[in-house]
Amino acid sequence: MATRWGLCGAGKISHDFSVAMKTLPPGDHQIVAVAARSLERAREFAKKHSIPKAYGSYEELASDPEIDMVYLGVLHTEHWRLGLLVLQAGKNMLCEKPFAMNSREVGDLIAASKKSNVFLMEAIWSRCFPLHREVRRLLAEDAIGDIKLVKASFGSPQLHIPRSVEKELGGGALLDIGVYTLQFVLMVFNGERPESIHATGVLLNSGVDESMVVVMKFARNRLAFCFFSIAVSLPNDATISGTKGTIRVLGPMHCPTTLEVNGKTTQYPLPEPSLPLNFTNSTGLRYEAEEVRQCLLKGLKESPRMPLSESALLTEVMDECRKQVGVVFNQDSQ
Amino acid sequence: MATRWGLCGAGKISHDFSVAMKTLPPGDHQIVAVAARSLERAREFAKKHSIPKAYGSYEELASDPEIDMVYLGVLHTEHWRLGLLVLQAGKNMLCEKPFAMNSREVGDLIAASKKSNVFLMEAIWSRCFPLHREVRRLLAEDAIGDIKLVKASFGSPQLHIPRSVEKELGGGALLDIGVYTLQFVLMVFNGERPESIHATGVLLNSGVDESMVVVMKFARNRLAFCFFSIAVSLPNDATISGTKGTIRVLGPMHCPTTLEVNGKTTQYPLPEPSLPLNFTNSTGLRYEAEEVRQCLLKGLKESPRMPLSESALLTEVMDECRKQVGVVFNQDSQ
Structure with a gap:
């Protein structure tokens, strides 16, 4: 069964993440929804990347029962607030680096993941290469x-x-x-x-x-x-x-x-992207996506990487x- | 007129310095004497490098009136003692790096050069390349x-x-x-x-x-x-x-x-050495020897480099x- 992803944020990194996902077997990974601050922006992104659902609020994404794993690709300063929203909604989460603005915020995110008993990982993609x-x-x-x-x-x-x-x-x-x-x-x-x-x-x-x-x-x-x-x-x-x-x-x-x-x-060559990328070597985001999937399949709540x-x-x-x-x-x- | 050098020390660096000197015009630079702790060692070195005089004590070298400039190539810990000997004898000196063991020792050497009104330079040869x-x-x-x-x-x-x-x-x-x-x-x-x-x-x-x-x-x-x-x-x-x-x-x-x-x-290629060297690129010691000569010709007591x-x-x-x-x-x- 595919890991069903929801993207929190429709910015540059979410774009690259979506392109990287297309280099993985569709039977393993599906992006089922994307949320942005504006519905229009989310819809535009969804259309570009053939994502079935678009939300104009992060709350809707967090409560979508079809989503297994949220990818949080918003501004650093929003990681804490939106991360807590996602985790408290009981969703697994891969959170872009830096994890949050300081140790207090990171501590809150980790505590929330434990309380909800969900998977949480900081998206240090380097480690998954x-x-x-x-x-x-x-x-x-x-x-x-x-x-x-x-x-x-x-x-x-x-x-x-x-x-x-x-x-x-x-x-x-x-x-x-x-x-x-x-x-x-x-x-x-x-x-x-x-x-x-x-x-x-x-x-x-x-x-x-x-x-x-x-x-x-x-x-x-x-x-x-x-x-x-x-x-x-x-x-x-x-x-x-x-x-x-x-x-x-x-x-x-x-x-x-x-x-x-x-x-x-x-x-260690990378697959070619199907669309232009914003960041260097971004199809390599595939490795962290697959790492997350493997952790979920094993029932892990964090990644050993x-x-x-x-x-x-x-x-x-x-x-x-x-x-x-x-x-x-x-x-x-x- | 050639700059007449005396070598204080007959170790590896003095060897390389002598080889580097051979890449310069003999009308500009002459090594006229070498001193070591033992006369035998000095003689052996002098023979190898065709140096006219060999001394078994540093005092003799320091008081040789035919020498314009002493190259001090002894152990770091001896720079202060032998450097003072040379400078107090009124000789110009190029002293291998590190100048001495600490600021107190270096201060003594600088003060001695000023008192004797002689040229003094730390042999940071890098700067002369x-x-x-x-x-x-x-x-x-x-x-x-x-x-x-x-x-x-x-x-x-x-x-x-x-x-x-x-x-x-x-x-x-x-x-x-x-x-x-x-x-x-x-x-x-x-x-x-x-x-x-x-x-x-x-x-x-x-x-x-x-x-x-x-x-x-x-x-x-x-x-x-x-x-x-x-x-x-x-x-x-x-x-x-x-x-x-x-x-x-x-x-x-x-x-x-x-x-x-x-x-x-x-x-910036270097001249080839006429004898095997102990250290990397040591014919480049020629540049500091020439820098010293140019300073002496201008009447400088230290090098702007x-x-x-x-x-x-x-x-x-x-x-x-x-x-x-x-x-x-x-x-x-x-």
């Missing part, structure tokens, strides 16, 4: 010896995009792209808590972070650092340096198709980074 | 817009080398290779003092640093960071990210021959990094 499965396998096999240093970076000039720079819209490099570099580090260290975190950053006039360097120290003399910026282009890649070798995830690190292990390169405990830790790390560089959202004082 | 002249020109011309982020890294597994790991020998990644990454950052910011410095590192059992990540913030929202390790291989390169483009100094960053500006690569104020700042930054990660040398308590 086949390449990442191989990285995890190599690390589990100790293929590069003891890990000494992990590095991840992502820089993309997007100061012209309101969503990226305005505080009220949840702007800043950290929440939008830094999150990918930090989740990579936590993935390598398998959810271990860093012993120390130090963030140095520079802010835009709007009060959100333009660029940041985050250094973490883990037990047993292991270092990690991330740097990211919405002002300049930076390599979008990640490297794990071990005593016996090096694993490199080449750009784009957050949706990767090229792995280099001790200089040897392997490609991105457990809720790790989403909580990731958010804690981001809270700490923001605190150190002085980014305060309205949500932090509530 | 033709490629670096081009980097400075590009920065002066604002070729990549406003600088936002500077990154430099250097990692080379050398835990098997006593000089690299033992505290009594001045070991640790920072003083040996980290210094190259830090000097690069200070070069880009033209000797500006960072507003903040934060170092995270891990130590070897001997108490010196195995690896470090150093993050610096400069005025006007500019970030820089360096990472270096003597435990693992890391890219030995540097990147300057600006609002209008990117300058990359490809590996080996500390003695570079490949520059990439907005994706366009230029090569590596002014003493910048050596002092570089040492201060290294002192601060060591303090933050907990590397304390015996010299620090004297």
Whole structure:
């Protein structure tokens, strides 16, 4: 039986998600409804992607009994409010990253999922890529010896995009792209808590972070650092340096198709999209959709690839980074 | 008239320096003497490199009236003692990096050079490479817009080398290779003092640093960071990210021959050595020898490429990094 999806949000990422879905067997995944703030917008989206139902309110979507799983692809600042709506309606949910604006909000979402006994996952799609499965396998096999240093970076000039720079819209490099570099580090260290975190950053006039360097120290003399910026282009890649070798995830690190292990390169090609995409390599969203399906089939309430405990830790790390560089959202004082 | 050099130390770097000298016109540079702890060792070195005089003590070299310029290529921990000997004897000096063990020692060397009114330069050979002249020109011309982020890294597994790991020998990644990454950052910011410095590192059992990540913030929202390790291989390169483009100094960053500006690569080839070298690209030591000669011809007491104020700042930054990660040398308590 197909997993029946409802899309909460008819924006760019929902578009790409729908295109990615078309690369999966229709017997496995169906998008049965889409909701947007306006019915017109939802209808337009539904028509474009051949989705049977369109709703002009998120409440209608949340209460549609035909939906197994909601994909929440709205603005960061709306994740908490709409996420709670969906979870409290008893629906499983895949929530776009960042999970929410801070640990308090993420805690509320996790608590709501447990109370409703539904599946919940932060949509860190990177972790579901086949390449990442191989990285995890190599690390589990100790293929590069003891890990000494992990590095991840992502820089993309997007100061012209309101969503990226305005505080009220949840702007800043950290929440939008830094999150990918930090989740990579936590993935390598398998959810271990860093012993120390130090963030140095520079802010835009709007009060959100333009660029940041985050250094973490883990037990047993292991270092990690991330740097990211919405002002300049930076390599979008990640490297794990071990005593016996090096694993490199080449750009784009957050949706990767090229792995280099001790200089040897392997490609993990993606299916071609049937419509133009908004974001890089977005047909790779198929992997997280399939991960969600497999979890549901097993009766799991969270994904082992991105457990809720790790989403909580990731958010804690981001809270700490923001605190150190002085980014305060309205949500932090509530 | 040729600049008449005396070599203080007959180790690996003096070997490479002598080989590099042979790529310069003999009418410009002559090595007239070499001194080592043992006369036998000095004689052997002199024979190999056709140097007229060999001394079994550094005092003899310092007082040789035929020498214009001493090249100090001894162990880090000996720079202060022998440097003072040379400078107080009224000789000009090019002192291998790191200049000395800490700011106190460097201050003593600088003071001694001023008192004797002689030329003094820390042998940050990187800065004398033709490629670096081009980097400075590009920065002066604002070729990549406003600088936002500077990154430099250097990692080379050398835990098997006593000089690299033992505290009594001045070991640790920072003083040996980290210094190259830090000097690069200070070069880009033209000797500006960072507003903040934060170092995270891990130590070897001997108490010196195995690896470090150093993050610096400069005025006007500019970030820089360096990472270096003597435990693992890391890219030995540097990147300057600006609002209008990117300058990359490809590996080996500390003695570079490949520059990439907005994706366009230029090569700066080095002359071939006449004898096997100990270190990478060491015929490039010729550039600092020639820089020293040009300074002497102009009557300068320091080099504009590596002014003493910048050596002092570089040492201060290294002192601060060591303090933050907990590397304390015996010299620090004297």
